[in-house]
Amino acid sequence: MSTTAVIEPIKDPRGPWFRRLPVISHFNKSVGLQRGMLVAGLVLTAAFLLTAIFAPLIAPFGFSQISDADGSFPAQQAPGGKHLWGTTVGSYDVFSRVVWGAQTAVLVIIVAVLISIFIGVILGLVSGYIGGWLDRTLVVIADAIYAFPPLLVAIVMAIAISGGRSSLWGGILAAAISITVVFIPQYFRVIRAETIRLKAEPFVESAKVVGASNIRIMRLHVFKNATRTLPLIFTLNASEAILTLAGLGFLGFGIEPTSAAEWGFDLKQALADTTSGIWWTGVFPGLAMVLTVLGLTLVGESINDLNDPRLRGRKKAATGKGGPDSTTGGQAALEAEARIS
């Protein structure tokens, strides 16, 4: 990410705006293997999103449908014929549930990541800018939650929100909020660190001298600069959100099967099938999940590598292009990645 231009806003040497959009600028910067990984990730992610959007058109049956005009579906039928990927022990159509599961996953990701970015960014900005006891308290709390296994935090939240059992939107919301609590500390840390760094920058001081209010400085000067690393954390967290949702579902703490299709729940059901050699109930939802997470992670990782001057490419690394802040971003990304469970 070229960042120097923010400090010298006289002329814009960076090309048209659309070439500076997060993913597009990274695509232009990438070469060879890295471009391949980025493209593969984008293709997988696009496939995931399209499946989610067009789920009603793609899926032949509803996610909780167990019969049609020809009568009830058979249970645990092998793939083939009317049921492309077979049926589960509860007579659900595996293919339909995998497709609908993509929709559930997208909804949860969007709700979870939006809420956590919103709260995390505000807390991080305020905490980093104001400092003092508020900052210290928030840091200790955030660190405590951050250090804890995300899945357990999500479980505790799920119990608090719904007593563990929930339906349709309630379930999606409960899962999303549970995941939110895991993510807020991450956004908080990154934004706070950036804010503290930016607070000392000359342009913030000049804004103060001119007489800008604290809110205006936070909103205009700090916010815009501090949020540059967000696309990266977003892609990494999206994949973590999927895994956390699936983990909750797997432990029986997610969304009820009649309310929405959820991959984690399907895998939990499939576990009992494995001993009798029934593979299709588990392999298909599992593969869908792995490919989705793989796609998102490939995109995130490519952006991370392209942001980090040490990793971008040998020649560019030697010239030290990228500035000091891109290393901060890379560091945050590494930390975020280390959290993926």
Place this chain on the structure above:
Amino acid sequence: MTTLIEAPPTDGEGLLPIKKKTSGGGLGRYILIRFFLIFPTILILVTMVFFLMRTTGDPITAALGGRLPPDQLQERIAAAGYDRPIFVQYFEYLARLITGNFGTTLSDNRPVAEMLATYGAATLELTINALLVALVVGIPLGLVAAHRRDKGPDAGLRVFAILCYATPVFFSGLLFKLTFSVWLGWLPVAGRATPANELALTALESPTGIYWLDAIRSGNMAALADVMAHAVLPALALGLLTAGIFLRLVRTNVIGTLGKDYVEAGRSRGVSEYRLVTKHAYKPALIPIITVMGLQIAVLLGGAVLTETTFEWKGLGFQLATYLTARDFVAVQGIVVLLAVIVAVTNFFVDILAALIDPRVRY
């Protein structure tokens, strides 16, 4: 982990360019401050867990509601003191926690502390096995990837690393079970040992609960082989999850140190590329791994919950899932608090270790 401790950056002078002015008691003071930071961390988590779990009502209604007539339910609630003000209950809970009294589970009426001790050993065994797999797989492959950077092996290994943590443990576990247990029939499907061996091992005098240790102590080689066979798949499923993270961490850091001047100097002196990677660049690159390992304990424990459920490995995670299904929130709270303490204490030791190795960490 010991290999990491024994690898201070002896030949990495370039790594420590800033000699920070530290007063005589710098390290001692840091350790002390860091030690006292454990308590607020644990307190915050305990408080959070306590109040969040109570927002939906008292544990007795959650566990037994609908199964008991209302008047009996009220009686049980009053007997357990759940009808008193929540803050009274909170402080009483804290006081009991300090004395190690976690209460009694509602679904099977056992002291929570005893339950934690029984199943904690199983989780410890699984976590150690997994960490071994992660280190043995992750570090060498990370070195290879860094050495062959941007070439075929690197690309393959990076995809492998991403696949490792893109695959949830319960799916990799399911695949392993299908392949190695059901189709090939090489390894057992689930559990920690066959029932006969399990009985023999738990009947020992003062068992540690770590089965392979107990098997060795009692000289029961048949049981040892059985325990090992049961341990392979869970350790692989959980270990590979972390191996991917170690792999990419080693790769990133070795690439970073390979660009350092002292490595370049070594190269110009004619040090072989192999030696440069394994000796010069490798050791300083291990420092961040120790820090990340602290975070990985949290990941491993979280993953252990899912792994244990997948393989019916009767540890804390398996019990957690069971108690969750039974809505036994007293037991759930006990397990979560224990895990919080473990995470906080491990992070303390990891921070101290990092400070011992790299003076810049101290503040």
